[in-house]
Amino acid sequence: MSGTLRIHWTIAPQIAPQPLINCNRCGGMKAYRCSGKFRVNANGKRIDVWLIYRCVDCDNSWNLGIFERCNRRDIEPALLQAFESNDPGLARRHAFDMVALRNQVGRVEEFPDVAVHKRLLGGARDRAAALELRLGLEMPTSLRLDRLLASELGISRSRLLALEERRLLIVDPDGAKALRKPARQGMTIRIDLAGEPDHEAIISAAGG
Structure with missing residues (x-):
């Protein structure tokens, strides 16, 4: 041989990482799981995009900022459509972005x-x-x-x-x-x- x-x-x-956030409904630090859905808010030429998370106990929401006050022209139309249609692959990619999570949340649980x-x-x-x-x-x-x-x-x-x-x-x-x-x-x-x-x-x- x-x-x-x-x-x-x-x-x-x-399993996507879960940020640990002080839940104002539960009254303590709770894990939040990714919902797989985006929130897109357009105000004139400005667009905000968030990935929505939910408390594992009470379903309270928390939003992970992806774009904030971004000019519509700076986002490719296909990407904007993917956000608006809750593209699963795009949601998964952002849900596993540990750098973005840790920039916005102090503690993150990994699996x-x-x-x-x-x-x-x-x-x-x-x-x-x-x-x-x-x-x-x-x-x-x-x-x-x-x-x-x-x-x-x-x-x-x-x-x-x-x-x-x-x-x-x-x-x-x-x-x-x-x-x-x-x-x-x-x-x-x-x-x-x-x-x-x-x-x-x-x-x-x-x-x-």
């Missing part, structure tokens, strides 16, 4: 739940002695790399750490404690499985 099985993993977060779509890039599963996993993120995620690999490959995080210590697992771009940090767009993980007794099961779990 020889060769490397190369697989692309597309990571798709499942590690993801779906992983796997696509074979090259190599033959029956001849593979190593894995090369390339990560693509549909949206940023707080899921740690070791938890992602452990879940998808069916091996423990302690074993992943042991493989890393033996230089049998390498993360590129490399960094201190890469396994303990969130998975990132463009990461490549190389794992040498030649001496592992369960290499076939791990390679099969990697998918592709």
